[in-house]
Amino acid sequence: MNIVLRLAWRNLWRHARRTWLTIGAMVFSNTLLVFMISFQFSMYGLMIDNTLQVFSGHMQVQAPGYKDDQKMRQVVLDVQPLAERLRGELDSETIAARGWAFGLASSEERSYGIGIYGVEPEFEGNVSNIPGLIKDGQYLGKSDAMDIVIGGMLARNLRVGVGDELTLLGSGLDGSFAAAVVTIVGVFESGVKEIDRNIAEMPLGAFQEVFYMEGAGHQVVVLAPTLNDAPLVERRIAATLPDNLVVHDWVALQPGLKQAIQADMSSAFFMYGILVILVAFSVLNTQLMSVLERTHEFGVVMALGMRPGRLGRLVMLETTLMGLIGFLLGAAVGALLTYWFSVNGLSYPGMEEMAANFNLPGRVYPQVSLLKTLFGPAVVFLFTLLAAVYPALRLRRLHPVEAMRTI
Amino acid sequence: MRMLPVLIRLAWRYLWRNHRRTIVMLSAISIGAWAMIFMTALTRGMVDQMITDGISVLPGHVQLHNPEYLDDPSITNRVSLTEAELETRYADAGFEAWASRVRVPAVITSERESRGVTLLGIDPIAERDFSFVDYDKVDGRFLESPDDSGVVIGAKLADTLDTEVGKRIVLMSQDPDNEIADRGFRVVGLFHANMETYEDTYAFIGKKTAQKMLRIGDTTTEVVFFGNDYRNVEPTYEKVAAAVDDSMRVSRWTEVDTYLGTMLSVMDGFMLIWVVVIFLALSFGLVNTLVMAVFERVREIGLMLALGMKPASILGQIIIESMMLLAVGLLIGDALAWLTVKPLESGIDISVVAKGMEMFGASSVLYPKLHMDDVILSNVVVLILGFLASLSPAWRASRYEPVEAITKV
Numbered sequence: 001m002n003i004v005l006r007l008a009w010r011n012l013w014r015h016a017r018r019t020w021l022t023i024g025a026m027v028f029s030n031t032l033l034v035f036m037i038s039f040q041f042s043m044y045g046l047m048i049d050n051t052l053q054v055f056s057g058h059m060q061v062q063a064p065g066y067k068d069d070q071k072m073r074q075v076v077l078d079v080q081p082l083a084e085r086l087r088g089e090l091d092s093e094t095i096a097a098r099g100w101a102f103g104l105a106s107s108e109e110r111s112y113g114i115g116i117y118g119v120e121p122e123f124e125g126n127v128s129n130i131p132g133l134i135k136d137g138q139y140l141g142k143s144d145a146m147d148i149v150i151g152g153m154l155a156r157n158l159r160v161g162v163g164d165e166l167t168l169l170g171s172g173l174d175g176s177f178a179a180a181v182v183t184i185v186g187v188f189e190s191g192v193k194e195i196d197r198n199i200a201e202m203p204l205g206a207f208q209e210v211f212y213m214e215g216a217g218h219q220v221v222v223l224a225p226t227l228n229d230a231p232l233v234e235r236r237i238a239a240t241l242p243d244n245l246v247v248h249d250w251v252a253l254q255p256g257l258k259q260a261i262q263a264d265m266s267s268a269f270f271m272y273g274i275l276v277i278l279v280a281f282s283v284l285n286t287q288l289m290s291v292l293e294r295t296h297e298f299g300v301v302m303a304l305g306m307r308p309g310r311l312g313r314l315v316m317l318e319t320t321l322m323g324l325i326g327f328l329l330g331a332a333v334g335a336l337l338t339y340w341f342s343v344n345g346l347s348y349p350g351m352e353e354m355a356a357n358f359n360l361p362g363r364v365y366p367q368v369s370l371l372k373t374l375f376g377p378a379v380v381f382l383f384t385l386l387a388a389v390y391p392a393l394r395l396r397r398l399h400p401v402e403a404m405r406t407i
Numbered sequence: 408m409r410m411l412p413v414l415i416r417l418a419w420r421y422l423w424r425n426h427r428r429t430i431v432m433l434s435a436i437s438i439g440a441w442a443m444i445f446m447t448a449l450t451r452g453m454v455d456q457m458i459t460d461g462i463s464v465l466p467g468h469v470q471l472h473n474p475e476y477l478d479d480p481s482i483t484n485r486v487s488l489t490e491a492e493l494e495t496r497y498a499d500a501g502f503e504a505w506a507s508r509v510r511v512p513a514v515i516t517s518e519r520e521s522r523g524v525t526l527l528g529i530d531p532i533a534e535r536d537f538s539f540v541d542y543d544k545v546d547g548r549f550l551e552s553p554d555d556s557g558v559v560i561g562a563k564l565a566d567t568l569d570t571e572v573g574k575r576i577v578l579m580s581q582d583p584d585n586e587i588a589d590r591g592f593r594v595v596g597l598f599h600a601n602m603e604t605y606e607d608t609y610a611f612i613g614k615k616t617a618q619k620m621l622r623i624g625d626t627t628t629e630v631v632f633f634g635n636d637y638r639n640v641e642p643t644y645e646k647v648a649a650a651v652d653d654s655m656r657v658s659r660w661t662e663v664d665t666y667l668g669t670m671l672s673v674m675d676g677f678m679l680i681w682v683v684v685i686f687l688a689l690s691f692g693l694v695n696t697l698v699m700a701v702f703e704r705v706r707e708i709g710l711m712l713a714l715g716m717k718p719a720s721i722l723g724q725i726i727i728e729s730m731m732l733l734a735v736g737l738l739i740g741d742a743l744a745w746l747t748v749k750p751l752e753s754g755i756d757i758s759v760v761a762k763g764m765e766m767f768g769a770s771s772v773l774y775p776k777l778h779m780d781d782v783i784l785s786n787v788v789v790l791i792l793g794f795l796a797s798l799s800p801a802w803r804a805s806r807y808e809p810v811e812a813i814t815k816v
């Protein structure tokens with residue numbers, strides 16, 4: 001073992017309690033950081049997935065301006081052939097065409113204004129989780145029959161169920177009066193109030209007939225294999241599109257989502273920053289003490305010919321050792337804690353009500369990952385080293401004779 | 408007790424004997440205290456704003472409905488009391504504000520588009536003080552009376568509908584017999600709200616006009632009441648509940664909007680956790696400092712004990728030292744927090760993440776708020792926990808054997 005290393009190691013344990021207390025501060029912060037970061041990013045992942053899988057998908061092809069205005073006449077012409085072509089070119093089944101219109105749905109007793117999607121039943125399930133959430137009856141069949149599925153709350157408010165008929169009133173693409181009688185074949189429950197109260201889906205063919213769409217629709221939804229593949233897929237699609245169409249990624253489609261994450265992230269990182277700084281002060285204090293109390297001793301070794309630079313390195317080495325112990329222990333405890341919650345799930349009082357707002361479940365299972373485990377402790381380690389720079393630099397100003405005089 | 412002034416003086420001097428250590432520790436405590444209070448002020452400001460906004464949209468601290476209405480907001484589920492009956496019950500009950508209104512889902516149609524909206528039939532004069540719409544900042548004009556024949560919609564909705572002040576739109580809903588009830592209106596004003604969804608969702612018409620259009624006589628669908636403090640709505644709740652029987656449902660705002668209600672308690676809990684976490688991170692350094700402070704003066708402590716000072720005085724002196732350190736650190740931290748929060752109280756613009764804040768239900772301007780309660784809470788928590796943390800090193804110091812301690816090198 002290197003002599004400096006051995007020296008550093010022994011120095012560390014001269015005040016075992018002090019060293020452990022300093023390491024304790026690191027372990028405390030590291031554990032917290034590992035756990036919080038893992039938890040936080042699991043939430044973000046869920047938020048993104050759950051939100052995008054309802055309707056938006058990873059990207060959509062639309063007419064320019066449709067994203068902001070959602071006007072009936074901002075259409076994608078020949079939407080089904082376009083979706084078919086994209087499915088072929090990208091060799092992907094997770095692409096589906098849709099139309100959207102606003103209409104008044106009336107039952108015997110009640111009338112409500114709702115959003116009506118025209119969907120391709122055989123592909124919709126690949127891009128949206130609504131078809132999988134049917135609680136009553138079944139999802140739309142392949143035909144272009146005058147069928148409709150509606151949200152659970154809407155069904156309750158309209159006092160209707162599977163098999164009942166609804167009258168739809170709205171205006172068609174050309175502004176003319178559109179009306180149809182449709183049969184409810186299924187009722188879905190997404191758990192999100194806005195969706196369960198306001199949304200209905202019918203086959204695209206029937207939709208186009210009712211609203212005089214003449215083959216047009218409003219969006220082609222694309223789900224990439226993973227969120228990370230989305231930009232590549234987006235570029236490929238953009239390259240093949242005619243000038244009168246645009247492709248929007250999920251950030252553009254759901255600007256709130258990314259911003260909510262950013263807002264949450266900045267407040268979280270402010271808090272992490274404070275924690276790290278507090279640990280750094282703890283280390284600074286310890287190392288300053290340990291240098292000051294050894295002034296006499298340092299004076300002696302310097303008088304014997306040791307260079308101040310080497311002494312500085314000794315102090316840095318001590319800090320590094322201490323930091324490493326804190327790093328390893330903290331990362332390990334943090335990962336274990338996260339692992340425990342990844343099995344048992346985490347929930348706190350009030351979480352369910354809050355989480356529903358962000359399409360989140362009331363219990364979250366954070367995932368342990370190497371990057372999220374190491375990131376926090378690595379930053380703490382870095383700041384630990386930075387904190388030791390001042391005490392180490394002080395040594396350069398040490399004068400052997402004066403130093404030896406201090407008690 | 409006679410010893411106290413001496414102990415305080417001793418503690419203060421000891422603190423400055425190793426001024427570097429004290430300064431490092433003070434900085435840490437100050438930063439910790441600053442972060443506690445600053446963060447609390449930001450969160451408090453955000454939550455306050457969210458709740459005030461939320462309550463002005465609901466609106467009301469307490470609401471009165473037909474028991475069916477909240478699950479099924481249909482015109483058939485009306486308040487069974489007429490306006491005159493409500494008036495006799497509540498006019499002199501001493502609420503800050505109260506109003507009865509008609510609120511039903513409706514469809515709004517312009518020449519080009521139709522959309523679903525929440526139709527509000529209101530008495531604009533009664534709602535002026537609590538409405539989320541600032542009447543003076545409406546493009547065009549706001550409604551002037553319950554008989555007003557115009558409609559006021561959000562600026563965003565007007566964009567979507569391709570309509571503007573002076574143009575006509577049609578509102579369509581249903582009457583109690585499920586007959587379509589519709590009527591043409593002239594758009595007289597466009598309102599602006601600090602959240603886009605509000606501009607998309609609401610259409611205001613006069614209450615009397617709404618009652619005529621929906622053919623519901625002089626009945627309404629909800630009655631809203633304001634007390635003077637959203638945190639304490641019980642007095643209002645009891646007054647409202649006392650005047651009606653079980654055929655009506657009286658709800659507090661926390662029940663009507665469970666997200667907002669939960670938000671309040673979760674944030675209160677979160678702030679306490681944040682204070683404790685910061686303290687724990689500080690506590691390691693604090694205990695460390697005390698351990699060192701004791702360690703480097705073992706001989707003096709031995710001497711004092713040998714000269715007849717009571718162990719309790721040694722214990723007291725170390726604790727006083729720790730409390731002084733914390734108190735000074737907290738004072739600096741409080742001052743820093745005050746200095747940083749005050750200039751920001753006029754609002755921090757975070758409109759870059761406006762849509763994100765809307766998901767939280769918050770607006771795009773953050774008004775940090777320094778609540779005395781929060782400042783006191785964080786200071787007291789730190790002092791109490793600090794006291795507990797210093798017990799162990801102080802206890803050790805007071806248990807030294809005088810002879811052993813004096814001879815210790």
